[in-house]
Amino acid sequence: MIKFEQVGLRYGIGPEVLSDVNFSLSPGSFHFLCGPSGAGKSSLMSLLFLGRRPTRGCIHAFGKNTSLLDRVELSKLRQNIGVIFQDFRLLPHLSVFDNVALPLRIKGSPEKKIREHVEELLHWVGLGDYLNRLPQTLSGGQQQRIAIARAVISNPKLLLADEPTGNLDDEIGMKLMGLFEQLNKLGTTIVIATHSLKILDSLPHPRLILENGHLSVFDPVTGQLAQAREDENFRYDADAQPSIEAHGMLGPQGDQGPNAPDSVRAPRDLLEAI
Numbered sequence: 001m002i003k004f005e006q007v008g009l010r011y012g013i014g015p016e017v018l019s020d021v022n023f024s025l026s027p028g029s030f031h032f033l034c035g036p037s038g039a040g041k042s043s044l045m046s047l048l049f050l051g052r053r054p055t056r057g058c059i060h061a062f063g064k065n066t067s068l069l070d071r072v073e074l075s076k077l078r079q080n081i082g083v084i085f086q087d088f089r090l091l092p093h094l095s096v097f098d099n100v101a102l103p104l105r106i107k108g109s110p111e112k113k114i115r116e117h118v119e120e121l122l123h124w125v126g127l128g129d130y131l132n133r134l135p136q137t138l139s140g141g142q143q144q145r146i147a148i149a150r151a152v153i154s155n156p157k158l159l160l161a162d163e164p165t166g167n168l169d170d171e172i173g174m175k176l177m178g179l180f181e182q183l184n185k186l187g188t189t190i191v192i193a194t195h196s197l198k199i200l201d202s203l204p205h206p207r208l209i210l211e212n213g214h215l216s217v218f219d220p221v222t223g224q225l226a227q228a229r230e231d232e233n234f235r236y237d238a239d240a241q242p243s244i245e246a247h248g249m250l251g252p253q254g255d256q257g258p259n260a261p262d263s264v265r266a267p268r269d270l271l272e273a274i
């Protein structure tokens, strides 16, 4: 679904903040992205979101070499991606409702369906009484929940979450991790950047570890660390990692796999499943 080859990123004339990054995400995979502050997690997220081009190397996304795409083609590809930015990036002049409705409006969904789904999701994240408020009149944790709702409302193929529980208390943080798990079971590919040891220890997903801009991959099930930085020929392939089924995280898939019809993956079905 996504493949990074020898990717490097620098800002302006500064040093490289990401160097020789090689990995791929297969459809339906779930990865954590970790590393100390300043290691490049948000920078890697911005590349995964196709919001920034690498300064060297190549990113393939959804079957396309992104270096060959223009801005319009990139923005089309981005419609497959839901993102929760570390700094939320809510639109300040739009209400809570309109912020969350935005991805559905861009897709051209009927307004009646939009109202139903947005209201339901905002109730679920505990913001049912704040539909008409402007985001900046709400707390950090409330704004984070708006950003989460906006990212998941349109059932993206790839969900990127940069410290999505950083401003939330433990209870709602774990509830949201349950939402991400459920989305993953329904076929969404997920990458979550987190510092939280509690979250990392609670789920056995492979970890992309950034340190000084170099990426390694740690599999908590086998305890193996693949040192991408020391092996020039290393190519991390998520397909080769133990599957989530092997971790015993999945129940019977039925028709809820990656190719499930949209109706199965609608927020309503999702919330009922949790």
Ligand SMILES: Nc1ncnc2c1ncn2[C@@H]1O[C@H](COP(=O)(O)OP(=O)(O)OP(=O)(O)O)[C@@H](O)[C@H]1O
Pocket: 011, 017, 035, 036, 037, 038, 039, 040, 041, 042, 043, 044, 086
């Ligand atoms: N827009 C930018 N312009 C210049 N330098 C930047 C920019 N964004 C990030 N950097 C630099 O890139 C490096 C990596 O930053 P990044 O925000 O990706 O780290 P991070 O791992 O997400 O950190 P944190 O855990 O604190 O969120 C840092 O040295 C930072 O100063």
Ligand SMILES: [Mg+2]
Pocket: 041, 042, 043, 086, 162
């Ligand atoms: Mg960051």
